[in-house]
Amino acid sequence: MKNAQRPTPNATPAGPMPITVEDVSFTYPSGTHALRGVSLRIAPGEAMAIVGENGAGKTTLVKHLNGLLKPSQGRVLVGDWDTREHSVAKTAARVGYVFQNPDDQIVERTVGDEVGFGPKQLGRTEAERAADVAAALALVELSDYAKTHPYDLTTAQRKLVTLASVLAMRTPILIFDEPTMGQDARGLALIGGIVERLKGEGRTVLTITHDIDFCAAHFGRVVVMADGQVLADGAAADVLARAELLATTNVEPPQLVRLAQALRLPRAALTVDGFVETLQGSRGAGGQG
Amino acid sequence: MTVNYGLYVPKQSGIHSLHPLTKLAYLGFCLAVSWVIPGTWTPYLVFLLGIVPLSALGQVLPNILSGAFKAVLPFAISLFVVQGFFWPEGTVLQQIGPFSLKEEGLFFAIRGAGRILMAVSTFLLLSYTTRPDELTLALGQLGVPNSIAYVILSTLQIIPRFQTKATTILDAQRSRGLETEGSLRVRARALLPLVLPLLLSSIVDIEERAIALEVRAFGRQGPKTSLLVLHDTPWQRLLRWLLLLAALGVIVWRIYAALAPRFLS
Amino acid sequence: MIHLRDVTYFYPRATVPALAGLSLDVPAGQFCAVIGANGAGKSTLCYTLAGFVPHFYRGKLTGQVEVAGVDVPAASLAAIAGQVGLVFANPFNQITGARFTVREEIAFGLENLGVPLDEMRARIDDILSFAKLTELAERSPFALSGGQQQRLAIASVLVMRPPLVVLDEPTSQLDPIGSKEVFAVLRDLAATDEATVVLAEQKLEWVAVFADRVIVLHEGRIVADGPPGDVLASGDLTQYGLQPTRYTQAARAALAAGLRRDSAELPVTLEEAVEYFK
Numbered sequence: 001m002k003n004a005q006r007p008t009p010n011a012t013p014a015g016p017m018p019i020t021v022e023d024v025s026f027t028y029p030s031g032t033h034a035l036r037g038v039s040l041r042i043a044p045g046e047a048m049a050i051v052g053e054n055g056a057g058k059t060t061l062v063k064h065l066n067g068l069l070k071p072s073q074g075r076v077l078v079g080d081w082d083t084r085e086h087s088v089a090k091t092a093a094r095v096g097y098v099f100q101n102p103d104d105q106i107v108e109r110t111v112g113d114e115v116g117f118g119p120k121q122l123g124r125t126e127a128e129r130a131a132d133v134a135a136a137l138a139l140v141e142l143s144d145y146a147k148t149h150p151y152d153l154t155t156a157q158r159k160l161v162t163l164a165s166v167l168a169m170r171t172p173i174l175i176f177d178e179p180t181m182g183q184d185a186r187g188l189a190l191i192g193g194i195v196e197r198l199k200g201e202g203r204t205v206l207t208i209t210h211d212i213d214f215c216a217a218h219f220g221r222v223v224v225m226a227d228g229q230v231l232a233d234g235a236a237a238d239v240l241a242r243a244e245l246l247a248t249t250n251v252e253p254p255q256l257v258r259l260a261q262a263l264r265l266p267r268a269a270l271t272v273d274g275f276v277e278t279l280q281g282s283r284g285a286g287g288q289g
Numbered sequence: 290m291t292v293n294y295g296l297y298v299p300k301q302s303g304i305h306s307l308h309p310l311t312k313l314a315y316l317g318f319c320l321a322v323s324w325v326i327p328g329t330w331t332p333y334l335v336f337l338l339g340i341v342p343l344s345a346l347g348q349v350l351p352n353i354l355s356g357a358f359k360a361v362l363p364f365a366i367s368l369f370v371v372q373g374f375f376w377p378e379g380t381v382l383q384q385i386g387p388f389s390l391k392e393e394g395l396f397f398a399i400r401g402a403g404r405i406l407m408a409v410s411t412f413l414l415l416s417y418t419t420r421p422d423e424l425t426l427a428l429g430q431l432g433v434p435n436s437i438a439y440v441i442l443s444t445l446q447i448i449p450r451f452q453t454k455a456t457t458i459l460d461a462q463r464s465r466g467l468e469t470e471g472s473l474r475v476r477a478r479a480l481l482p483l484v485l486p487l488l489l490s491s492i493v494d495i496e497e498r499a500i501a502l503e504v505r506a507f508g509r510q511g512p513k514t515s516l517l518v519l520h521d522t523p524w525q526r527l528l529r530w531l532l533l534l535a536a537l538g539v540i541v542w543r544i545y546a547a548l549a550p551r552f553l554s
Numbered sequence: 555m556i557h558l559r560d561v562t563y564f565y566p567r568a569t570v571p572a573l574a575g576l577s578l579d580v581p582a583g584q585f586c587a588v589i590g591a592n593g594a595g596k597s598t599l600c601y602t603l604a605g606f607v608p609h610f611y612r613g614k615l616t617g618q619v620e621v622a623g624v625d626v627p628a629a630s631l632a633a634i635a636g637q638v639g640l641v642f643a644n645p646f647n648q649i650t651g652a653r654f655t656v657r658e659e660i661a662f663g664l665e666n667l668g669v670p671l672d673e674m675r676a677r678i679d680d681i682l683s684f685a686k687l688t689e690l691a692e693r694s695p696f697a698l699s700g701g702q703q704q705r706l707a708i709a710s711v712l713v714m715r716p717p718l719v720v721l722d723e724p725t726s727q728l729d730p731i732g733s734k735e736v737f738a739v740l741r742d743l744a745a746t747d748e749a750t751v752v753l754a755e756q757k758l759e760w761v762a763v764f765a766d767r768v769i770v771l772h773e774g775r776i777v778a779d780g781p782p783g784d785v786l787a788s789g790d791l792t793q794y795g796l797q798p799t800r801y802t803q804a805a806r807a808a809l810a811a812g813l814r815r816d817s818a819e820l821p822v823t824l825e826e827a828v829e830y831f832k
Contacts, residue, residue, distance in 0.1 A: 068460050088460075092466035097461075099457070103493065104454070105458070105462075106486055107462065107485050121467050
């Protein structure tokens, strides 16, 4: 755990960087209407999760945030940049995006070079890059593997490498696509810790996830998508308690919410401690305890 | 996405329902005649009499004509230019500046283009009217190894996936600041980081698929059965033998005709 | 059905064994779940049962591996193929690519085994309805969702009627709907009692629902082995890199807070938790 003491890659000095999605619609060349009039404002430092079933438009939406897709209608602003006016490569200095499948991302022959790829594209000096790489690898606890070939690691470790390779770019905004897929309890805790740390530094963290318990534990704001539209948008505790609404896009509430609802507790908590508190309160009131 | 059979054009026709080997034998016969029997216009005659009517019966004539035209045209043009103008000696038909179009070269080019036309159109006629799995099953019955059939069939289905994957990989690199918009040089440099992940993740995929195939007893020796049943008839079998003999006959006759004068003289 | 004795295995170039003196006996008909952190040896165990360790991955294997009466290290993969069915995480990579419809994809294994046509058709129809794929039978396997593809992979293996079915984290790459679909098939499979099943899985809530027995792997060894209720609610799970379900965590926290005093078995699933907290 010595690694965790080392400094985190600092945010770029670009300053607070809100994201504004203004009435965005997007239609794929195939004719699929993937987004229909989505509007969102994401404040700097927010931790927001996007949930919904496959095909709801989650990935299409986040691909608009770094300019990989340009709106058919409406506009997307990252800070003061309209994504249509800047290349994806330029926007990469502001928005880091970790793809779902690590094997779509890894290009270098060592873990260290892989993590240094982004900083290199951003034009950082070798010394800066070395510091970025060391700090990012420490965060994902893979410092000992800098010289290892990425394909000698497990898939779960490779996913952490891709996470580090975006952390090393020190962007004010980060997007994680299914960060917990294939991770075990230790990996979950590690990624959860990184999200908390980024939040603490005031950076914007966005995720697409099916892991609703992970979402409940670390993301204060939840956006529910269905059929290319925003179905609900609000505080995680409120949104994740709306079982009927979530069911329309095939999302199950977190385990603790389901339990609280099955027990008809007055309030659904997102943490174990919160659950026990609610339980204590209701038992005290009901005189059952 | 519906079932993708490669070039196959699903139609209800007598040609479609022929046994693949019957088609193969017929097309082999046509090809042999067109390549072996001398005459500048022979391939075109075979195309007109042998390929066009069957394509029409199989309801794929427009596909054959446009497909063959697209594939043959570049060859035809280059043959015409190279052979027509650079034929060493011969009858000059037309003088264009320093170049002279020669009759012998022109006829050579016409015949060459005809042969290519036949090669392309027989391939297309077979592909348009025969499901690839039926073809490989028939080839398997001839003794062609299973692994070759597997390569043909899986390539048809898995290659199209590469394009999607390549796009995703390129997107992932652009998201990390790789510039892909701009001059040709910039784009060429951008392609390099794409090659390695495509290759490496394909190796992982191939390894897993190899395991999946073993689980399904692909490596097992001994007789195999097939859910797909090929329709065959005695007269088709007879026809196949006749066509094979005829094709061999044409070839043997041609070799004899070429060699005989030398031995007889 | 499974008889492993002192099995130790090193992947090529590895200095740490992936399996370290592992012994395991599983009787016919049992549904046995294997849990453990990443790197604990779950996949290696699955691949050993199916013969890919050592036949495909090479490396060094010692000890006794006997599965469905086959001496695995001595047998060929082709000989093991009909005896052990293996399903793994990536649904897409389990599609052969050599067949064009779901029905034909399921037939592929039977064709290789030389099963006669009439029997083949009957078995395919049976398994299509078992895996709820009948309506997709004439679709391209590549046109299916992840959950449907994984059900297809399971059906393609089950149709060969292997005495042992091994599943290596079959839902880890699926979304919640796909996972549910796959678990529904596994629950039906557990109910039939026809096959012996070994399932490596991270989702403990589901393991609790249909496993007869749960094994915990840690560093290539079995560190816990017993009925799901005992193993999954045990306090030791965290030390092996596993996270108990939120239901178990909540029950333990309630116990610590003095809300519950009795030592009733801690809950693993929602139903058990509701019962526990009532």
